[in-house]
Structure formats: C-alpha cells, structure tokens
Amino acid sequence: MKDKPPMYVAKQADVEALGFSFTPEALQPGRALEKIGRLRKKMRSLMVMLETCTKCGNCAKQCHSFLGTEDYYNFPAARAELFRRIYKRYFTLSGKIFGRFAGAEDFNEETLGKWLTYYYQCNECRRCARFCPFGIDTAEITIIARHILSELGIIPKFLYSSAVNMAKTGNNMGIPKAAVIDSAEFMEDEMREETGVDIRIPVDKPNSDVLYIPSSADFFTNVDTMLGAAKMFYVLGTNWTIPSSVLEAANFGFLFDFNVMKEHNRRLKVAAAELGASLVVQGECGHGWRAAKMYTNALNGPVPFRLLHIHEFCDENLAKLPLKKLTMRAALHDPCNYARTGGIIEQPRRILRVCVTELVEMTPNREDTFCCGGGSGILMDEMLDIRMKLGKKKAEQIKAVGDIDYLVIPCSICKAQIPAVLKHYGLDNKFEMGGLMDIVGKSLDIKKT
C-alpha cells in the first residue's frame, strides 16, 4: 500500500489469533474481488447503490467529513466511487466494454490502500442517504468495504483491540467483572450519600425482568449517565440487572465485521435468556442501538425479548417519574445513529421538556443532524487531527446556538468526541455537557418517593 493509512493496523499474528485469515498484500485485490462477487449476491443494497448513482454531487455539501477535511475522497460519491469504479470494471457489462469511458478502473493495491484510508473517515452517519434523490447510502458501502478489508485481515488496531476486549471481558474497555462490581458499589455509595436511599446497580442478578445494557464508559467516564439510569429504574421499581457478559451497548463489530457484530448480539440473546429478562434496554450508545435494533433479528434469528432504547423506556414511563424542572437552557445534539438510523427523535425532546426549563434546537436538527465526527469506531488517538476536522461542522452548529448551560450529547461516542472538538475550536468551558439520562437523574426528585 502506497498511502500510509491514518491509523495503526493490527498485526497479522493478532488478527489471525482473533480468527481472521490474513491475505498477503499481492493477493489482496484478487481476494477482495472474490468477496465483492460473493457479497453482491447477498446484499441488494450493494448492487443497487453501486449501480444507480448519477454523480449529481448533491451529497458533497451535506457531508461533514467532506466539509471538514475538504479532501476529495471524503465527498460521499467520491468515497463510493473507490468501490464503484472497481465494481463497474469487474461486474458490469458497461464497465467491461467501455472501461474508463464508463468510469471503470482496475483494482490494485493502491486503491485498496485508499479504501483503508477513506472508508475509515466515513462516520457512517447516513446524512448522504437523507439527501440523495435515490437514497444511496454511502454508509452501507462503507460498512461493506470495511467488512471486506477485515476479511482480508486488514483491521485498525483500535477496532481489533475492542474486539479482543469484548471477547475476553464482555466489554470494549476490558474491564474485569470484579472492577465492574467495585465501580457499581462505588456509585451506589455515591447515590446513598446524595439521596439517602439505597439505589442498587445490580450486576448479573438472576430472575431479572429487565436487562440494561450500558455503555462500558458509563462505569468510569460517564458515571452520571449510569446514575440517571439507576435512579430511574429505582423510582419505577424495575427488577433490572446489568449482564457482565455483555456489559457494552457499543457493538464495534458493526463497524468492521458482520460476524463480530453477530457474536455481540448473540451474547445479548444468551444473557437475556440466562437472566430471565423479557425486556432489553439499550443504554446511550448510537451505533450500538443501530446494531441491536436493525441487525439482531436478521443476524441472530428471532429473539424472544422486547428491545427498547433507554430514551424510549424513559419516555414510555415519563408520567410515572417525579421529575422537577432544572433551571437551565439546554441544547440537544441528535446523534446520527438515533435520528436517522434508530428512530429516536422525539423521545429525547419530550423528556427534556419535562426536565429543563428551556430546550433549544440546533440547526439543522433531528434527521438532518450533523454527526459529531467521532462515529463508526474512529476514536483512536492517532486519528485525532482528522477527527477534529470531522467535528468542524458540529462545532459550528454548537457555536450558533449561542449561550447555553448544558449540551445534551446522549451517545458514548459523542461524549468522547464533542468535548475534544469544542476544546479544539475554543468553545470549551462555556457550558456543561453529558447524556440525557444524566439530566433525568438530576431532575428526579428521589426523596419524595
């Protein structure tokens, strides 16, 4: 590969230890073509989305990745062309006959290098699909391209590590069960001090009705999100637990390999059966919500439980929650995987209107939201510079809402990315930020219940 990819790539021995087969560099384009040939017979999206683009360019100005980096290959249609040109050359009649005239191109290692570089600068936010007259979803092409790269043994180290951690400990951060229990006890103490009542964070409690799948970051960096969830379950008298075997809403497999995603969802299914849960509630994680909601049925067969996002659960029970209005002006950021991909659009707004005195909207918002620039598993440190560019559009949007007291960023990746972006663009220290459940937790009047 001629271009040096912007991220560290896992070593051959490591990916092989994880069960991936590694293809030597010279054979990679050929193997990749075999895989494209196989996948085009399995996924209609791949075929139709590669075959219907008219290259009108409407997606260019709608993509935060292109707007932020101003790199041609981050223009969604151009990113897709990295795939489409190859596809045309080997799988379409016009490409075979007309070649370059029709935009077909031979596949070589250089193009494959571009795949790694640019398919990992797409946040899979689907804003291009929203603005494409045909509904061509570059995120879908990105997902498939990443899957093919992984099958060749080309996996960013960051994603590889989270998969290893997930396999070993049941969460991406590699937190062992003992530390999870410690952390839960610590949070219970904190809540006891604050409210004077015993609010539990049960781990692996058998015969639970509700399985709560937090983001593992909620145990250490986004503690307030966990406290909010625990308080809400307490007030509602929910019989709930957190499974240590899948202590992670984030499903990084979705971001690089279908089989890793499937394994994650399988763990979810097993945990629900073992602990007896009939309802699974997913915590604040954007892509994890998409992976669970949109893929579990198809990948893992029908599941016997109900599946809700914690915002949906909270919204359903809103009338039962003793919420008092916090005096603050709060702005809501719509994570892309909630708004466009997961159907979580009005629920957070209904919840916020009860919890805070003033809710301000960003422009654009809801399904037209711009991604934070950290999505799709590119939170690695070595990509920080690129990530800051990817976050430029979000920073401008946040700046434009003016004075606020609190910025609601209800997704673990947004929670990691947006503070860094704001710092980079000199917008930090002006307001607090955190999840939506954080606000619910603070707004819940526990003593009265």
Next chain:
Amino acid sequence: MLFFIGQVLPYIAAAVFLVGTCLRVAGWLRVPVPFPLTLFPAASTNAGRVLAISREILFFDSLRRGEKWLWLWSWLMHIALVMVIVGHIAGIYYLAKQFTLVGFSAEASASLSAWLGTIFGAVFFVSLLALFYRRMTIPEVKRLSDPADYFDLGLLLAIVVTGMYMRLVSGADLPAVRAYIAGLFTLHPVPIPQDWLFISHFTLVNILLLYFPFSKLIHLAGIFVNQAMITQPPPVYPPRRVNPTPAGSSRSVSFGEGGRRL
C-alpha cells in the same frame, strides 16, 4: 442502410431497452435485503410509505432539501422530458389534434400543441445546458465525472436540438411520421420519411434506448428499488409471537468464511 435504420434498429433498440431494463431490475430483486436499511423518520403504514416514495419521485424532495439550483434544473429537466414524451405520443397519434378532445378547435389544438412542445423542448434544452455547465464548473463534481456522464447529457442535447430544429425551422411531416411509426407498431413496414433531420433525431433516440440499460440512466428503475429499501418498516421486538428458541441458537445469515473463533 435506411432499411436498417428504419426497419431493424427500432426493434433492436426497443427489445434491448425493455429486456435489458427488466433483466437489470430482476437481477437486483433476486438478491435479498438481509438487514432493514430504514432511514428514519419512517412511515408506519404502507400508504405512508407510498406517499414518501411518490413525493421523492414527483418532487425530488431530497434534492430540494440540498442544493437548490441542482434541484431546480434537474427537476425541470425531468418534468420537461416527461412532458415531451407525452407530447410526442399524443401529438403524433392525434396529429396535433389531441386538444380537440377537450373542446378546442383543430387550429387551436395544433397551435397549443406547438406552443407546449416548444416550451417544454426549450426548458429541456436549457436545463440540460445548466446541468452540463454545473458538471464542468463545480470542482468536486468535475473530478467525479467520467466521459460517460458528459456523453449522456450530450446525447440528450443532440436529441433535443434535432427535435427543436424540426419544430422551429424545418418542420416535420406529421402524417408521414405517424404512418411510419404506425407501421413499426403494426409490423406493416412503411418506409422511414426521407428527412435527414427526422432520421437523425429518430436514430439518436434509438441509440439512447440501446444505451439505457447499461448506463447510469438505469437510475429510472434504481430509484424505486432503492427507495423501497430505505423506507422499509423497522423490525419489531419481539418479532410477532415466537417460541422461545434455545439460547445461542441462530437462524443466521452468514457473512463469514467459517472457522472464525469469535
């Protein structure tokens, strides 16, 4: 040569267009959609879904939300194209007397037919030029464009230029054209009118039809298949009433190569 252009090529073009397009679409529909690609907010009823797709197809909603000029020119171009096609069918079949069906006099109908044809032809021409200009001037779109993208626009421009020349300058012998087209449809060959402008106009359209199924023009069919995918209803949990399956078992779509330890 004239025999080939007049009596053979039209049938080849029509067959390639129809069969090619159908095969292409059938090829897409044969492939499963393993995961719902719902783009929210999604309609919850079939009627809502049809409405959403119709708005997209009739008004280009997504484009309108984006770049306004692109929306305007491409929408005008497509509307004009549809009107021109409808106008050709009606004008040739009724020899420009189609508006007598709604009470106009024969002269008024011919005049209205000519005016409408001129207006939509002009709109079609201008919007094609605008799209051509846009493709050449926006840097990232220019870089993205292949010769084929200019060829498509050029071919349509050549068709509209020859057509408009007949309409505005040289005129066309409608009854002769009608007799010829009728001959093609009824399989009773009538020689093609010996008007080199008509012959080029007609041949260019045949080339377009021949080229259609293999080019990006297939987006005419792709939009339906694609929009149907992204407006799919989201999955529900639990999916209907299911018998509890043993933990860990899975009816599965397999994407792996086997032997994966994860």
